[in-house]
Amino acid sequence: MKTLYAKLWDSHVVEDLGDGNALLYIDRHLVHEVTSPQAFEGLDRAGRPVRRPQAALAVADHNVPTRDRALGAAGIGDATSRLQVETLEANVARFGVPYIPLRDPRQGIVHIVGPEQGFTLPGTTVVCGDSHTSTHGAFGALAFGIGTSEVEHVLATQTLAQRRARTFRVDVRGVLPPGVGAKDVALRLIGDIGMAGGTGHALEFTGEAVRAMGMEARMTLCNMAIEAGARTGLVAPDETTFAWLEGRPMAPRGPRWDDAVTRWRALRSDAGAAFDREHLLDVSDLAPQVTWGTNPEDVAAITGQAPDPAAQPDAARAEAVARALAYMGIRPGQPLADLAVDVVFIGSCTNGRLADLREAAAVLRGRKAAPGVRVLVVPGSGLVKAQAEAEGLDRVFLEAGCEWREPGCSMCLAMNEDRLRPGQRCASTSNRNFEGRQGRGGRTHLVSPGMAAAAAVAGRLADVRDYL
Ligand SMILES: CC(C)[C@H](C(=O)O)[C@@H](O)C(=O)O
Numbered sequence: 370m371k372t373l374y375a376k377l378w379d380s381h382v383v384e385d386l387g388d389g390n391a392l393l394y395i396d397r398h399l400v401h402e403v404t405s406p407q408a409f410e411g412l413d414r415a416g417r418p419v420r421r422p423q424a425a426l427a428v429a430d431h432n433v434p435t436r437d438r439a440l441g442a443a444g445i446g447d448a449t450s451r452l453q454v455e456t457l458e459a460n461v462a463r464f465g466v467p468y469i470p471l472r473d474p475r476q477g478i479v480h481i482v483g484p485e486q487g488f489t490l491p492g493t494t495v496v497c498g499d500s501h502t503s504t505h506g507a508f509g510a511l512a513f514g515i516g517t518s519e520v521e522h523v524l525a526t527q528t529l530a531q532r533r534a535r536t537f538r539v540d541v542r543g544v545l546p547p548g549v550g551a552k553d554v555a556l557r558l559i560g561d562i563g564m565a566g567g568t569g570h571a572l573e574f575t576g577e578a579v580r581a582m583g584m585e586a587r588m589t590l591c592n593m594a595i596e597a598g599a600r601t602g603l604v605a606p607d608e609t610t611f612a613w614l615e616g617r618p619m620a621p622r623g624p625r626w627d628d629a630v631t632r633w634r635a636l637r638s639d640a641g642a643a644f645d646r647e648h649l650l651d652v653s654d655l656a657p658q659v660t661w662g663t664n665p666e667d668v669a670a671i672t673g674q675a676p677d678p679a680a681q682p683d684a685a686r687a688e689a690v691a692r693a694l695a696y697m698g699i700r701p702g703q704p705l706a707d708l709a710v711d712v713v714f715i716g717s718c719t720n721g722r723l724a725d726l727r728e729a730a731a732v733l734r735g736r737k738a739a740p741g742v743r744v745l746v747v748p749g750s751g752l753v754k755a756q757a758e759a760e761g762l763d764r765v766f767l768e769a770g771c772e773w774r775e776p777g778c779s780m781c782l783a784m785n786e787d788r789l790r791p792g793q794r795c796a797s798t799s800n801r802n803f804e805g806r807q808g809r810g811g812r813t814h815l816v817s818p819g820m821a822a823a824a825a826v827a828g829r830l831a832d833v834r835d836y837l
């Protein structure tokens with residue numbers, strides 16, 4: 370009896386290194402401009418080639434402008450950003466790594482591009498020099514973020530030494546109420562177990578609520594696993610997974626597809642397999658969630674209030690809460706639905722996919738963003754953008770007064786020119802609300818796409834259930 374994690378791990382061990390460590394074979398390697406320059410430089414210095422270029426896929430996403438792409442990398446205004454993208458382009462050309470250029474319709478955030486291309490497949494190991502690589506676990510892939518020296522190791526050898534994680538089942542029971550989705554589940558989970566609650570573990574999401582989710586929602590869930598401190602997130606593949614992947618450019622075809630699906634059906638935790646930890650989350654009564662502080666675990670229902678430092682169990686927590694509230698410009702006990710927003714950001718590898726844009730558009734259709742609120746809608750990839758436009762979602766956003774941009778990480782971490790000004794408050798569909806994450810002094814409230822759209826209309830944090 371094995372867990373899904375154990376099956377994925379065991380099938381990729383090249384050499385057991387003892388003590389729970391092993392050298393793993395890496396099937397797929399996503400590469401972006403931020404964490405790859407020193408890795409390529411290392412190869413260069415050692416005079417080594419990339420061992421299996423076809424196992425890699427590179428795309429620039431963090432530093433790309435979201436307004437104008439006409440000039441490609443050369444048109445990037447900020448010198449550091451331009452250098453990073455140009456360096457990636459030089460490296461992929463030199464080492465023969467497949468690359469999706471800036472002006473290619475498939476360009477986008479790595480974690481959206483990989484699945485979209487069928488590069489991410491069940492049963493594979495997927496790595497990327499990026500913490501949110503856990504996203505790909507939604508397909509039943511063993512997917513985790515790595516550091517730059519590990520990027521170099523994978524490029525050179527197609528293997529990586531890893532410590533085996535402990536297993537943690539998160540059983541998501543019940544039927545999600547209207548207006549409540551995967552983002553709320555992820556935020557609630559992090560609120561419950563804490564941002565270090567999953568440390569050293571691989572989270573496997575199971576239960577009827579997960580089975581009922583589409584692939585995009587499952588990706589949102591696995592994407593946020595990392596914010597619970599976990600190494601990775603996993604969902605066992607099923608018919609939903611196979612239907613979503615079939616026909617993708619890099620997915621197997623014909624008889625090879627049928628063989629693959631047969632193999633993939635075995636990728637599930639056996640009944641009775643033991644997990645090191647388990648957590649039960651009943652979502653039947655879950656309300657839409659919103660963060661009030663500067664960590665993803667600082668989260669409450671939109672119907673709730675900011676906490677009171679005086680009511681915390683210990684002095685350290687009281688001080689942390691007080692500091693977070695001061696940074697966020699929130700009074701102890703202030704109702705969360707009271708907070709006026711300046712900016713709304715809809716996008717990122719957490720919530721920049723088609724289902725997310727549909728969810729936001731459903732709220733914004735026939736409505737207007739509140740006066741003075743800037744709403745940025747940034748599709749996660751060029752293909753998401755094209756699909757959204759084919760459905761007329763861009764019209765919905767534009768008529769509501771939103772900005773409709775080119776794909777990239779954008780205001781998720783403000784490495785490009787999309788950023789908050791000091792003191793600005795933002796309802797954001799991204800995954801991190803750390804101090805300064807969206808721009809120095811900026812205040813981030815993490816929410817679902819529907820909640821972000823509701824905040825845009827209300828001009829303050831608002832309950833999406835009032836807008837359904
Ligand atoms: C730039 C990159 C290394 C970073 C990460 O690893 O997650 C970024 O994507 C983020 O979300 O903070």
Ligand code: SF4
Binds near residue numbers: 501717
């Ligand atoms: S969208 Fe945000 S979280 Fe995702 S890879 Fe880009 S910066 Fe990181």
